[in-house]
Amino acid sequence: MHLSLTITAALACGFPVLATVPPWRFPFSNSTTSSRMLSTLSTDEVMRSTELGIISTCTSSVPTATSLSLNQQLLLAETTSDRINLLRDDSQFVFDFNRSQNESENNGEFVVANREAFPALIGTGAGMAVGRIGPCGLHKFHVHRRSAELQLVVQGRLVTEMVSGNNADGTRRVIRNEIGPYQMTPFYQGSVHTQFNPDCTNVTFVSSFASEDFGTEYMFDQLFAFSDDVIGASFGRMLAAEDVDILRREIPASVAFGVKQCLQQCDPERIW
Numbered sequence: 265m266h267l268s269l270t271i272t273a274a275l276a277c278g279f280p281v282l283a284t285v286p287p288w289r290f291p292f293s294n295s296t297t298s299s300r301m302l303s304t305l306s307t308d309e310v311m312r313s314t315e316l317g318i319i320s321t322c323t324s325s326v327p328t329a330t331s332l333s334l335n336q337q338l339l340l341a342e343t344t345s346d347r348i349n350l351l352r353d354d355s356q357f358v359f360d361f362n363r364s365q366n367e368s369e370n371n372g373e374f375v376v377a378n379r380e381a382f383p384a385l386i387g388t389g390a391g392m393a394v395g396r397i398g399p400c401g402l403h404k405f406h407v408h409r410r411s412a413e414l415q416l417v418v419q420g421r422l423v424t425e426m427v428s429g430n431n432a433d434g435t436r437r438v439i440r441n442e443i444g445p446y447q448m449t450p451f452y453q454g455s456v457h458t459q460f461n462p463d464c465t466n467v468t469f470v471s472s473f474a475s476e477d478f479g480t481e482y483m484f485d486q487l488f489a490f491s492d493d494v495i496g497a498s499f500g501r502m503l504a505a506e507d508v509d510i511l512r513r514e515i516p517a518s519v520a521f522g523v524k525q526c527l528q529q530c531d532p533e534r535i536w
């Protein structure tokens with residue numbers, strides 16, 4: 265209802281034909297009254313009234329196009345040039361990946377340019393992330409459901425693993441590679457993958473996506489969102505339902521502190 269009213273109001277404000285309807289056509293001379301009446305009418309009645317030119321003005325109590333967020337307006341723009349002109353300032357077309365993060369328990373950080381963070385992406389069908397993974401850090405198992413990822417290492421090295429779907433014989437292929445500066449690897453849309461830094465220095469990378477809203481979902485977090493008895497049962501005899509919560513609490517943040525052999529060399533204090 266709210267959205268319908270908004271669209272109706274936008275139509276009433278936007279169509280010059282309505283504005284030129286002679287005053288005698290309006291049964292309500294007082295716009296406060298008419299907007300109050302409007303809010304009590306059904307959507308159909310409002311639409312019909314609009315066609316008849318009954319709604320005279322865009323009053324403040326009626327939602328207007330400007331009550332939509334910038335991103336909503338960008339998503340609804342009728343033409344590309346309308347959309348681009350909603351971004352009045354040239355600087356709105358620049359995204360700065362050099363921004364600090366607030367995830368202290370993470371051994372790394374990701375700055376994501378999706379359409380929420382960077383409205384100028386709306387209409388491009390593309391997104392990007394720039395990340396750092398600390399010494400020995402592991403970016404735990406995850407998927408991007410709405411896009412493939414092309415990952416390019418800028419500095420340092422990453423060991424990447426990706427599992428494809430099930431083969432006909434029930435086996436799974438794990439594709440493992442080491443990528444260094446200016447090397448790239450694809451992770452297919454929806455494929456489970458992980459990356460870790462095998463060195464004692466930071467690694468930085470750039471990932472591009474064919475979606476403005478690629479999303480990242482962590483496999484263990486998703487799995488452990490289910491109820492304890494179902495998870496326990498799925499692990500067969502290995503895990504009692506009462507132990508599930510202990511395991512759930514141990515799941516690290518997005519970049520875990522590391523692969524054991526690497527920690528031995530770089531940060532022995534963190535070895536568990």
Ligand SMILES: *[C@@H]1O[C@H](CO)[C@@H](O)[C@H](O)[C@H]1NC(C)=O
Pocket residue numbers: 294295296297
């Ligand atoms: C419009 O109608 C409202 C409610 O009936 C009333 O309080 C207000 O004084 C009216 N305004 C004018 C300009 O007549």
Ligand SMILES: *[C@@H]1O[C@H](CO)[C@@H](O)[C@H](O)[C@H]1NC(C)=O
Pocket residue numbers: 362363
């Ligand atoms: C990134 O931001 C920090 C803090 O604002 C600044 O000190 C640094 O120079 C910036 N780096 C680049 C490459 O602009």
Ligand SMILES: *[C@@H]1O[C@H](CO)[C@@H](O)[C@H](O)[C@H]1NC(C)=O
Pocket residue numbers: 366
């Ligand atoms: C970072 O997170 C902590 C704890 O959640 C919070 O107290 C702090 O205000 C945050 N800092 C910034 C800059 O957002």
Ligand SMILES: *[C@@H]1O[C@H](CO)[C@@H](O)[C@H](O)[C@H]1NC(C)=O
Pocket residue numbers: 396398399464465466
């Ligand atoms: C990695 O980068 C972080 C953030 O810029 C920095 O605090 C840390 O000292 C770096 N670590 C190494 C080993 O260079």
